[in-house]
Amino acid sequence: MFLVVRSVFWLTLAYMVIKPGVDFVDAQAVSAQAMAAGQQVIAEQIQAIECDSFQCIGGKAVIAAALQSSPSAGTSMQSPAIDPVPMPRPRLDRAG
Numbered sequence: 001m002f003l004v005v006r007s008v009f010w011l012t013l014a015y016m017v018i019k020p021g022v023d024f025v026d027a028q029a030v031s032a033q034a035m036a037a038g039q040q041v042i043a044e045q046i047q048a049i050e051c052d053s054f055q056c057i058g059g060k061a062v063i064a065a066a067l068q069s070s071p072s073a074g075t076s077m078q079s080p081a082i083d084p085v086p087m088p089r090p091r092l093d094r095a096g
Contacts, residue, residue: 039067042067043064043067046060
């Protein structure tokens with residue numbers, strides 16, 4: 001009986017917290033905004049470094065190029081052409 005009462009309590013509490021019809025925030029949009037803000041802060045910090053050598057200027061250029069070409073947070077690193085399930089090898093003729 002105690003198990004039923006405890007279950008009803010937690011289910012009622014969860015229903016009160018997560019009501020039907022509540023709109024959740026789009027996580028992909030929030031992560032894209034966070035990535036853009038982070039890249040902007042990093043780019044500003046890199047631009048604030050004063051350079052007097054060619055190596056420093058080249059390093060800043062490489063980092064700026066890397067920041068511009070980074071993939072978005074929502075894209076997958078795996079190519080869609082790869083089959084996730086390997087196909088079994090064909091059976092040999094001599095095996096039957």
